[in-house]
Amino acid sequence: MAERTIEKLKSIMNSDLCTRCGSCVGLSEGKIIFTDREGKYLPKVISEPDELTAKRLLNSCPGKDFNFKEFRGKFYNDAPEFHTYTGPVFSVGIAHSNVPMIRNMGASGGMISAILIWLLENKKIDGAVVTGMSKTEPWLTKPFIATTPEEILSAAQSKYIITSVNEILPEIESFNGILAYVGLPPQVQSIRKLQAINDPSVKNIKYIFGPFYGNTLHFSSIRSFLRSYSIKDYHNISKLYFRYGEWPGNMRIEMNDGRIVQLPKFHANYLIPFHIMTNSLLCTDLSNEFTDISGGDAWAPVYEERGKGFSLVIARSAKGQHILEEMKKEGLITFNPISINEAITMHSHGYDLKKRGTFIRFKFRKLLGFSNPDYGYVIKGFPFSRYLMELAIDFLFIILGTAPARWFIAQISPAFVGRVFEKTRNVWKKATYSIKRENLNQ
Ligand SMILES: Cc1cc2nc3c(=O)[nH]c(=O)nc-3n(C[C@H](O)[C@H](O)[C@H](O)COP(=O)(O)OP(=O)(O)OC[C@H]3O[C@@H](n4cnc5c(N)ncnc54)[C@H](O)[C@@H]3O)c2cc1C
DSSP states (O other), X not given: OOOOHHHHHHHHHTSTTOOOOOHHHHHTTTSEEEOOTTTTOOEEESSOXXXXXXXXXXXXXXXXXXOHHHHHHHHOTTOSEEETTTEEESEEEEEEESSHHHHHHSSSSOHHHHHHHHHHHTTSOSEEEEEEEOSSSTTSEEEEEEOSHHHHHHTOSOOOBOOOGGGGHHHHHHOSSOEEEEOOHHHHHHHHHHHHTTOGGGTTEEEEEEEOOSOOBOTHHHHHHHHTTTOOOGGGEEEEEEEESSTTOEEEEEETTSOEEEEEHHHHGGGHHHHBOGGGGGOOOSSOTTSSEEEEEOOSHHHHTTOSOOEEEEEOSHHHHHHHHHHHHTTSEEEEEOOHHXXXXXXXXXXXXXXXXXXXXXXXXXXXXXXXXXXXXXXXXXXXXXXXXXXXXXXXXXXXXXXXXXXXXXXXXXXXXXXXXXXXXXXXXHHTHHHHHTTTTO
């Protein structure tokens, strides 16, 4: 007997394949919900949708498959350049908003927020789908439709815990006006899947933007971070920031009793191997390839030392290119073009993790009997040393993700662990420099 659609969906929802994009929750009319946002954050079927609805949900789901080639053909035929690592490219450059307040409030150069504000003020959109922190539960993220520049800025900065933007698809559908949408690659992939079948839920979305995406963490990262400062109850969080202050910023938590704990972003990265969401290691899209414009941090000593905030920005569609040109003409942004190869070199670590590591992990997972997403393309032919490196990384992720390892790390001062982590990471980066860069730009 053929497997029922809802069963196919459930098998994705209950596995590492679930990206937590939120589409199934949003489109299910309350039949699927997130029950444990502070735990595994998986969608749960509380009442089975009918077959037609289940098919719609499965069609919107990027967890099992998203054919990169097919969707590039559908949406990016006019892009003058293309690279398997970066996706379609009209232009790429180092950029930042020229409005100091926007630049300061953004995660890197404030480019995404600046673009949204420009579109809104020029009446090209009536609202923007963004992700802020919940007002009632300030330790959790919350997507919403911003209709003023202030609201857009209130949602600026990266959130490094799980977000499920597409759970507000019903609001997006019923919104009276044109929208810009901001999401992570799997969330964007779901929107593209829905656009490809003219689903009414996305009819209002005219522009798509998004951050680069290395990884995201489970909520356990916040609990662990607090515990290591001897704070037991996260319910007393009043404000949670991941990129507070001057770029690259700090992870900072403010408590209701006035306590503040804060750690530089590079040090707070120690939480990654302990709390990473496995699905981020199955995503091959670092630079948010299916957006109109995407942005990441311009990681290079020359920019990092200057602070202030620099983004690496890629315009992928004619629409995206036009926005950057207009904003530059009006003096609202600085955009200095670089080549695709320079952009890849700047994020060599990330591209190696996503475009090489993921395909090697797929091989390991297949050997162990786990399913993998089908992206319609495979990159192969890596040197043996890269396989060995991947084994070491995966071994570390598995060991450090266990309950005893998480307990142990929460007993140590984050300032100390963070410093050790950054030093170890630098040594690791140097030791693996040539393995990661080998043939990277080909
Ligand atoms: C989970 C995550 C992982 C990242 N990994 C990398 C990386 O490996 N390398 C790299 O160079 N850059 C990475 N970035 C991107 C980087 O942190 C900046 O977001 C990016 O440089 C854009 O900066 P900006 O100042 O233009 O954005 P801003 O002006 O601050 O705007 C950011 C926009 O993104 C939205 N947003 C923030 N977090 C989320 C989220 N979790 N889900 C959906 N929408 C969100 C906000 O609502 C806002 O509209 C990551 C971002 C996130 C959220």
